[in-house]
Amino acid sequence: xxxxxxxxxxxxxxxxxxxxxxxxxxxxxxxxxxxxxxxxxxxxxxxxxxxxxxxxxxxxxxxxxxxxxxxxxxxxxxxxxxxxxxxxxxxxxxxxxxxxxxxxxxxxxxxxxxxxxxxxxxxxxxxxxxxxxxxxxxxxxxxxxxxxxxxxxxxxxxxxxxxxxxxxxxxxxxxxxxxxxxxxxxxxxxxxxxxxxxxxxxxxxxxxxxxxxxxxxxxxxxxxxxxxxxxxxxxxxxxxxxxxxxxxxxxxxxxxxxxxxxxxxxxxxxxxxxxxxxxxxxxxxxxxxxxxxxxxxxxxxxxxxxxxxxxxxxxxxxxxxxxxxxxxxxxxxx
Ligand SMILES: CCCCCCCCCCCCCCCCC(=O)SCCNC(=O)CCNC(=O)[C@H](O)C(C)(C)COP(=O)(O)OP(=O)(O)OC[C@H]1O[C@@H](n2cnc3c(N)ncnc32)[C@H](O)[C@@H]1OP(=O)(O)O
Ligand SMILES: Nc1ncnc2c1ncn2[C@@H]1O[C@H](COP(=O)(O)OP(=O)(O)OP(=O)(O)O)[C@@H](O)[C@H]1O
Ligand SMILES: O=C(O)CCC(=O)C(=O)O
Ligand SMILES: [Fe+2]
Ligand SMILES: [Mg+2]
Numbered sequence: 001x002x003x004x005x006x007x008x009x010x011x012x013x014x015x016x017x018x019x020x021x022x023x024x025x026x027x028x029x030x031x032x033x034x035x036x037x038x039x040x041x042x043x044x045x046x047x048x049x050x051x052x053x054x055x056x057x058x059x060x061x062x063x064x065x066x067x068x069x070x071x072x073x074x075x076x077x078x079x080x081x082x083x084x085x086x087x088x089x090x091x092x093x094x095x096x097x098x099x100x101x102x103x104x105x106x107x108x109x110x111x112x113x114x115x116x117x118x119x120x121x122x123x124x125x126x127x128x129x130x131x132x133x134x135x136x137x138x139x140x141x142x143x144x145x146x147x148x149x150x151x152x153x154x155x156x157x158x159x160x161x162x163x164x165x166x167x168x169x170x171x172x173x174x175x176x177x178x179x180x181x182x183x184x185x186x187x188x189x190x191x192x193x194x195x196x197x198x199x200x201x202x203x204x205x206x207x208x209x210x211x212x213x214x215x216x217x218x219x220x221x222x223x224x225x226x227x228x229x230x231x232x233x234x235x236x237x238x239x240x241x242x243x244x245x246x247x248x249x250x251x252x253x254x255x256x257x258x259x260x261x262x263x264x265x266x267x268x269x270x271x272x273x274x275x276x277x278x279x280x281x282x283x284x285x286x287x288x289x290x291x292x293x294x295x296x297x298x299x300x301x302x303x304x305x306x307x308x309x310x311x312x313x314x315x316x317x318x319x320x321x322x323x324x325x326x327x328x329x330x331x332x333x334x
Pocket of ligand 1: 095096097099100173176225228230300303304318319323
């Protein structure tokens with residue numbers, strides 16, 4: 001068993017005991033009642049998750065499901081990604097990112113230049129990932145029945161060029177989102193091949209989803225940081241970390257407040273993963289003016305402007321409303 005799997009087993013075992021909040025000493029004058037149902041704020045009972053799985057997500061903010069996506073589907077996604085890199089297909093709205101360490105080098109029309117593609121909602125082949133029934137069944141446990149696919153990515157983490165720029169700093173995805181409530185948002189992230197500590201697997205801080213949205217900014221990394229790779233300012237480095245080592249097809253679902261990142265890719269291969277952020281269509285947009293999210297709104301506006309000449313009127317909210325796609329139920333609000 002891998003170290004990550006052992007750690008997960010320990011965590012699940014730990015959940016046999018009441019969650020920390022329940023075992024805390026009652027404050028003076030209060031009677032302490034033991035109520036499990038009252039405790040489940042992050043998940044719905046659709047008959048899919050076992051009580052252990054629900055408790056695990058409630059307490060840790062993520063759940064790993066092994067072998068959820070077939071090899072055949074993943075191979076199709078990989079082939080489409082390669083076609084996009086070779087510029088054989090053109091996808092409207094797609095954002096292509098190259099690692100900052102190689103962005104100034106000569107253009108190579110190959111996957112070697114591409115570290116991430118975002119917003120593939122107009123690519124029918126890749127968007128199939130977001131509509132896979134076995135994924136949506138899990139998503140529904142967190143969002144409820146009306147489901148929007150809000151953000152799509154295929155991450156092709158390159159071999160580190162020697163400057164550690166292949167790392168993704170510790171962050172909360174909610175920093176990028178201008179819709180709420182956070183508890184009705186979930187990310188599905190599927191390994192397209194074996195991901196390990198060597199090639200830069202996800203690293204999560206279990207339980208941090210119960211906190212609030214932290215201030216994010218560029219980390220002070222000597223070798224440079226990729227565009228928009230903001231990190232949590234001053235998270236507790238002592239907090240226990242879990243490395244999510246996964247096999248091809250394994251899928252992790254995680255809460256948008258869960259602090260996570262990924263380590264550097266110390267192999268010669270490109271570590272691939274595909275992901276989608278889902279939200280309940282019943283969520284509502286917020287104005288991020290005057291919040292810690294102003295800095296990311298500014299950057300997204302600049303990119304949207306450059307890409308679509310949108311003018312200054314565009315807000316973070318508009319960029320999300322344009323990209324979101326209904327995948328189940330009714331488009332009620334988003
Ligand atoms: C309908 C509106 C849509 C608007 C789209 C907005 C984008 C979406 C953002 C939403 C984020 C949600 C994410 C949630 C999950 C968390 C994350 O994933 S965080 C990290 C996300 N990263 C990004 O979103 C980066 C998006 N990438 C880009 O926008 C582009 O790839 C780019 C970095 C702007 C570069 O694109 P492009 O302009 O086509 O590239 P060049 O012409 O080659 O370079 C221009 C300029 O930029 C420098 N550069 C290139 N790559 C990088 C890089 N990785 N990091 C930093 N800088 C980079 C390059 O060197 C050039 O610089 P110069 O000084 O002008 O020469
Ligand atoms: N100086 C830093 N500031 C913020 N985040 C960091 C820093 N260094 C690493 N990280 C982040 O911490 C996480 C783990 O990084 P790291 O590369 O150290 O892990 P690892 O290689 O998986 O672990 P180890 O080196 O212990 O085997 C990643 O998300 C990475 O981006
Ligand atoms: O695949 C990875 O390295 C993690 C990326 C990530 O967390 C993100 O883009 O939000
Ligand atoms: Fe993330
Ligand atoms: Mg390391």
